[in-house]
Structures are given as structure tokens and as C-alpha cells.
Amino acid sequence: MTLDLDTPAPDAPECADDGVWLACIACGSTFAPFEDVRYTCDDCDGLLEARYATPPTFEDFGEGASADGPDRGVWRYREALPFDIGVTLPEGDTPLHTVPRLEADVGVETLRVKHEGMNPTGSFKDRGMTVGVRVAEELGVGALACASTGNTSAALAAYGGRADLETLVLLPAGKVAAGKIAQASLHDARILEVDGNFDACLDIVQELAARGKAYLLNSLNPFRLEGQKTIGFEILEAFHADHDTYPDRIVLPVGNAGNTAALYKAFRELVQSGALDVDDVPKLTGVQAEGAAPMVEAIEDGAEEVRRWEDVETRATAIRIGNPVNAPKALPGIRNTGGTAVAVSDDEITDAQRALAAEGVGVEPASAASVAGLRKLRRQGVVDDDERVVCLTTGHLLKDPDAAYEAGNDPEPVDNDVDAVLELLEE
Numbered sequence: 257m258t259l260d261l262d263t264p265a266p267d268a269p270e271c272a273d274d275g276v277w278l279a280c281i282a283c284g285s286t287f288a289p290f291e292d293v294r295y296t297c298d299d300c301d302g303l304l305e306a307r308y309a310t311p312p313t314f315e316d317f318g319e320g321a322s323a324d325g326p327d328r329g330v331w332r333y334r335e336a337l338p339f340d341i342g343v344t345l346p347e348g349d350t351p352l353h354t355v356p357r358l359e360a361d362v363g364v365e366t367l368r369v370k371h372e373g374m375n376p377t378g379s380f381k382d383r384g385m386t387v388g389v390r391v392a393e394e395l396g397v398g399a400l401a402c403a404s405t406g407n408t409s410a411a412l413a414a415y416g417g418r419a420d421l422e423t424l425v426l427l428p429a430g431k432v433a434a435g436k437i438a439q440a441s442l443h444d445a446r447i448l449e450v451d452g453n454f455d456a457c458l459d460i461v462q463e464l465a466a467r468g469k470a471y472l473l474n475s476l477n478p479f480r481l482e483g484q485k486t487i488g489f490e491i492l493e494a495f496h497a498d499h500d501t502y503p504d505r506i507v508l509p510v511g512n513a514g515n516t517a518a519l520y521k522a523f524r525e526l527v528q529s530g531a532l533d534v535d536d537v538p539k540l541t542g543v544q545a546e547g548a549a550p551m552v553e554a555i556e557d558g559a560e561e562v563r564r565w566e567d568v569e570t571r572a573t574a575i576r577i578g579n580p581v582n583a584p585k586a587l588p589g590i591r592n593t594g595g596t597a598v599a600v601s602d603d604e605i606t607d608a609q610r611a612l613a614a615e616g617v618g619v620e621p622a623s624a625a626s627v628a629g630l631r632k633l634r635r636q637g638v639v640d641d642d643e644r645v646v647c648l649t650t651g652h653l654l655k656d657p658d659a660a661y662e663a664g665n666d667p668e669p670v671d672n673d674v675d676a677v678l679e680l681l682e683e
Contacts, residue, residue: 265528268309275309311529312336342390347382366644373652381411387483401470403457406436413443426457433656475514488522508648510542511575513586520589539595543629545570549599574622600628618653
């Protein structure tokens with residue numbers, strides 16, 4: 257089934273519910289969206305996408321939407337979502353920062369930073385959960401589950417708690433930042449630490465879901481990505497309002513590749529409705545850590561599939577993933593928009609984290625990968641100096657306080673005396 261940018265909007269099949277259905281991206285089979293719990297295709301086990309009979313235009317959003325609802329945040333885009341409102345805290349409406357010194361240092365015409373760490377639990381995962389947990393309510397499930405490098409567990413626990421649903425999270429033992437475990441714990445999730453990496457945790461959670469023990473809310477769930485695609489809508493609207501044009505390129509960290517797939521879906525829907533020209537679609541550019549870069553390997557090799565990396569390691573814990581499940585959606589997104597993918601070192605990530613912090617934008621290491629990748633692509637001449645670029649940062653710096661402490665300045669001891677303080681400052 258084609259995921260080309262210029263593919264026309266499909267006709268609604270008989271199984272559609274109020275103009276919404278699920279479609280397999282591999283074989284094209286279609287399914288009713290809310291009759292049964294379903295994560296992949298019944299016929300070929302391919303990935304599913306939510307589809308809509310009427311793709312959205314910019315005029316459909318916010319006050320232009322047909323139903324009463326919020327004019328900001330994720331549910332501003334309810335005309336492009338399966339419901340008019342979800343389990344909300346609320347989420348979305350995150351800032352698109354100007355970073356003038358960093359812009360000059362990188363050497364591009366325009367650089368803006370979309371800071372998803374300003375969501376309620378501190379990451380973009382809240383966008384997916386507001387939709388995903390609402391779908392769980394529609395399906396009547398009693399418990400939610402996820403595998404996580406940390407941010408998904410925090411979001412699932414918060415939104416599951418809001419919906420009064422039991423939540424179970426599986427984490428790779430010793431590999432998740434303390435700030436993220438603390439969130440999941442306080443929001444009353446049951447936390448299991450697995451002797452294995454994230455991909456092993458996801459294998460277990462998928463099997464639990466297959467046995468009907470819980471509703472899976474990792475990004476394998478197609479409804480998770482529906483919430484995340486609103487990042488793309490917000491970027492286009494805000495950037496156009498400020499610059500009277502759209503960004504040439506969006507650079508984003510890649511772990512499970514959900515955001516890459518989600519943004520590409522947002523742009524495809526806008527192209528289908530006629531709201532966005534194909535030539536105006538930003539180049540999707542993925543960045544991974546060198547120790548966990550299977551998507552970069554696939555792009556560089558021209559491969560149609562990603563090879564699973566069994567051993568992954570990086571201080572950017574949120575993207576320490578060796579088997580990105582959304583690769584079949586994300587690879588076409590990168591290629592069909594003229595984008596690329598690049599791997600960066602942990603030291604390059606830390607340098608970018610410091611550069612963002614100097615502009616007042618505090619992010620966890622994985623978030624800074626986007627800026628580190630943009631810097632590298634500029635050095636390589638892949639990104640031109642006249643480009644207008646948005647870097648996506650996905651999580652707040654307090655998600656990983658240990659990493660923030662290590663990247664920052666050390667405290668200096670001083671005696672309890674004004675003169676001692678002045679003497680130290682004069683040194």
C-alpha cells in the first residue's frame with residue numbers, strides 16, 4: 257500500500273465508524289476502528305494507520321471545527337482525530353522558541369526549536385496518550401500497559417490515572433532516568449524492571465497484549481500516533497504565522513520512529529485535503545545516537561527494512577532503542593520528503609544540550625540530538641545556509657537530572673561570609 261505524499265485520499269470502506277477506520281499500510285486491508293482491540297493487521301501483521309473520510313484543512317482547526325472544544329493544544333485539531341475530546345490534562349500548544357545565538361552558530365537562515373518538554377508530564381508522549389487512553393475507554397479495556405525508556409511510562413501513568421485505569425509499565429533495569437521512574441511511581445503505575453533492553457520489554461508487553469492482559473499503548477498502537485501528528489500541525493501553523501512560509505526541514509530525534517511517522521502522516525493528510533502543496537512539505541530528518549542507529553543504517557544503505565540492533569548504548573536514554581517498530585512508516589516519510597538521517601556521538605549530544613541551555617531551553621539528552629544532528633549536517637554540507645529549520649526537542653531537562661548535572665557547571669564551595677563570596681567571584 258503506497259505511502260507516497262501525493263496519494264489521493266481513500267474512500268471510506270463499509271467498516272468505517274463516523275468516517276474513521278484502520279488500514280494496513282502493507283496489504284491495504286481495512287478494519288472497523290473500535291469494535292475489537294487491534295494493533296496490527298489481521299491478514300499480514302502489517303502496521304495499521306487510522307484513516308479519515310475527510311482529511312483536514314487548516315480552516316478546520318480550532319474555532320473552525322464543527323464541534324465545541326478547545327482552541328489550543330492537541331484537541332484544537334479534533335477534525336483530524338478520531339474523537340472531539342480525549343482524556344486531557346491538557347497537552348500540546350508547546351512553544352516554538354527562537355534561538356538567535358544558536359541560529360547564528362549553526363549558520364542557517366532560520367532556526368526554531370519546538371520544545372515538547374513543556375507538555376504536562378514533560379514530553380511529547382502526552383499527545384499520544386490523550387488520544388490513546390480515550391480509545392481505551394471506547395474499547396472498554398480495564399488495564400493499560402507499555403514498555404518504556406521512561407517518558408512513555410510517565411505519560412501512561414498520568415493519563416491512565418486520570419482515566420482511573422490500572423497501568424503497568426515494563427522498564428529495562430538500570431537504564432531509565434530517575435526522574436521518569438519517579439513520575440510513573442507517583443502516578444501509581446505498577447513498575448516492572450526487566451533484565452533486558454527496551455526492545456525486550458516491548459516483546460513482553462506485546463505478548464501480554466496478545467493474551468488480552470492489557471491494552472498496549474506503545475507507538476505500535478496506531479491511535480498513539482494520531483495525537484503525536486498534532487506536533488506537525490502546530491509547527492506548520494506557528495511557523496507560518498511568524499514567517500509567512502513553512503519550514504524547509506524538520507530535524508527530530510529518532511527512537512521508535514513514532515514522531516517521524518506521525519509528522520509524515522500529518523503532512524500527507526494536509527496534502528490530500530489540498531491545504532498543503534507537496535513542494536511545501538518539510539524535509540523530515542532523523543537523528544540517532546551512534547550507539548543506537550538502526551534507522552540511520554537503513555537510510556545510508558538504501559534498505560527497505562531496518563536491521564534490529566541487539567546491543568544499543570547511549571546516554572540519551574529516550575532513544576536507546578535498537579528495533580524501531582514504526583520504521584515501515586518512518587522510512588517512506590524521510591525518503592519521500594527528501595530528508596535524511598544522521599548519527600551523532602554522545603559528546604555531540606551533550607554539547608548541543610549545553611548550547612540549548614544557554615538559550616534558556618532545557619532539554620534531556622535525547623532531545624538535544626536534533627540540534628547535534630543539524631550541526632553535523634551543516635558541517636557535511638547536507639543542510640544549506642539558506643534553509644529554514646525547526647528542531648524538535650522531545651523531553652524536559654528534569655526528565656534526566658543526573659545527565660543535566662553532569663553536563664552543567666559544578667557547584668563551588670564558599671564560606672558563610674560576604675567577603676569570602678566576593679573574593680571567590682573576583683578570582
